[in-house]
Amino acid sequence: MHQLRKWLTALVAGAVCVMGAATPAAALGPDRLPITVGNQSGRSEQVFVHVLGTNLATGQLGWVDGGGTFRAWPAGSNPPSPAPDSAIAGPANGGAVTVQVPRGFSGRIYFSFGQKLPFSLTPGGVVQPAPWAAGDPTRDMLFDWSELTYNDSGLWLNSSQVDMFAVPHSVSVTGASGATRTTGKLVPNGRQQIIDALRADPAFARSVVTRADGTVLRVLAPGKAAGAGLLSATYLDSYIASAWNAYTTRALTVQPFGDRPEVRYTGRTSGTTLRFTDPSGREVAVFPRPSSSDVWGCDGALHAPNDQVVGPIARTLCAALFRGTLGASSTEPVLDAGQFYRSTPPNLYGRVIHAAMTDGRAYAFAFDDVGAFESLVHDGDPRSARIDLTPFGAGTGGGGGGGGATTGTGAVTSGVAGKCLDVASANSANGTAVQLWECNGTNAQRWTFGTDGSLRALGKCLDIADWGTANGAKVQLWDCASGQSNQTWVRDGSSYRNPASGKCLDNPANGSANGNRIQIWTCYNNDAQRWSVPGA
Structure with missing residues (x-):
């Protein structure tokens, strides 16, 4: 099993979560892997690309130049000295540039708009950008990054929102078979959807960072926002206490390995401490109640050490607390995304980041890979990869999968002639059924x-009842919550898909009877899932 690890450097301002292989396999993929950076952002500024990281064979820190050569950083100083220019000229809007990444490399691919990113060196290593920190030289710059590891076991490439969300981008890898895997695409107008949802919540509003010229530069992840004084440092404390206390009267079962369900640990809370035992009754892990x-x-x-007991339990607990399932569950991890982000107070950042992704996958926190909800692509025999800077406004980018933004008002007509999407009895109460009815x-x-x-x-709003994600979950009318995952719909051909569940709005059996209750179902783009929506 591949596990997240932190790419650690001296004075790194933010840890990078990347994937690594525990056991090298036979060398696969080219010595230098072509990674194309495409620009469909719609922005006119010059883009610069920086490829920074670690030579896995030597442990040296450095950068990769335009020709694909790894170059170690020279010695730094105190105060920090400017690093050599690592910038590669990136693509203009509508264009693409290909960089070469040598096998045996792990790090980040940065992309910035309008300016090269400034890096500096200390005797211990490179200082990474930290725009959430006072006085950081990148505070007024628009930039973001993807993370990668390319070694003898293949390529792992992911988008990341662990520290912040700034530049919408998707990541892709193409293997020797010609198959391409892609993740990280946003729903139409997804960036603005995230910004609007957070701005509308008084607790999170200040985590949206805007430059003096009106450009929204980034949304800070809760930890960074709290550290900068832009979110309450105790925001989750009441929920954490409630979740922790839930296991004073009942047990929590943790099964940290999806491929080994027989490995399980039992936890009970005593005071403010959650203690875990193995099946023999031996205590194996102890966790004091965490802070926000x-x-x-x-x-x-x-803290999750790199072992086979404490670390996996810690990862599972953190995922459960971040997603808001701990306390309501008896077994973790919970793998039903419909149960995520429903705690009080809600983790709005995690909710809206995932809701804005066409496949529901993101790296909103370090262990979003628990249950495989992370925005990661992997291929053991890669031939090429892509990072696509996708539209800041309406539309999705990076090679298809979803249409442009849809807006408008009117009837939603069904694939059944003469029938429309209808609110039963024109009743606006929460929970009212949404059905098929004769257009009137x-x-x-x-x-x-x-x-x-x-x-x-x-x-x-059109809402999936009880946050359902299974085939047959009914839709209803409910109070609107901008960015809420069970109220988000994306045009996919003639169908409308809910990204969180991956299911489509469906007229059961393509029935024509008035009152046929509308549901979600696996997407087939058939007549039962064809809808004509205003503005589409």
């Missing part, structure tokens, strides 16, 4: 598709 900071960073009381032009059939991906009627 510990949860945001998956560290401190939740009433307000019960007057829907507005917003740029945030919501579909609204009678002042409420």
Whole structure:
């Protein structure tokens, strides 16, 4: 099993979560892997690319130049000295540039708009950008990064929102078979959807960072926002206490290995300490109640050592607290995404980041790979890879999968002639059924598709009941919560897909009877899932 590890350097301002292989296999893939950076951002500024990281064979820190050669950093100084220029000229809007990454490399690919990123060196290593820190030279710069490891076991490439979300981008890898895997695409207008949802919440509003010229530079992850004084440092404390106390009267079972369900540990809380025993009754791990900071960073009381017992339990606990399932569950990890981000107070950042992704996958925190919810692509025999800077505004980018932004007001007509999406009895109460009905032009059939991906009627939103993700989960009318994953719909051909569940709006059996209750179902793009939405 591949596990997240931190790429550690001296005075690194932010840890990078990348994937590594525990046991090298036969060398696969080219000596230098071509990684193409495409630019469909819609922005006019010059893009610069920096490839920074570690030579895995020597342990040296350095950068990769335009020709694919790894170059070690020279010695630094105190105060830090400027690093050599590592910038590679990136693509103009609509263009692409290919960089070569040598096998045996792990690190980051940065991309910045308008300016090269400034790096500096100390005697211990390179100082990474930390725009959440006062006085950091990148605070007013628009940039982001992807993370990668390329070694004898293949390529791991992921987008990351662990520290912040700034530049929408997807990542892809193509293997020797010609198959391409892609993740990280946003729903139409997904960047703005994230920004709007956080700005609308008083607790998170200040985590949206805007430059003096009005450019939204980034949304800070909760740990970084709290560290900068932009989010309450105790935001999750009440939830953590409630979740921790839940296991004073009942047991928590942790099964940390998906491929080894027989490995399980039992936890019970005593005072403020959660203690775990193995099946023999031997105590194997002890965790004091963590702080909000510990949860945001998956560290401190939740530090996960690289072992086979304490580390896996710690990862599972942090994932459960970040996603808000701990306390409501008897077994972790919970693998039903419909149960995530429902705790009080809610982790709005995690919720809206995942809801904005077309496949629901993101790296909103260090251990988002628990249950495989991370925005990661891997191939053991790669031939090429891509990072696509996708549109900042309406639309999805990076090679298809979803249409442009849909907006407008009117009837939503079904694949069944003469039938429309209808709110039962024109009742605006929460929980009212949404059904098929003869088109009649009433307000019960007057829907507005917003740029945030919501579909609204009678002042409420089309909502998947009980956050369901399984085939047959019914849809209903409910109070709107911008960016909420069970109220987000993306055009996919003639169908409308909910990214969190991966399922499509469906008319059961393509029935034509008035009152046929609408549901979600595996996407087939058939007549039962064809809808004509205003503005589409």
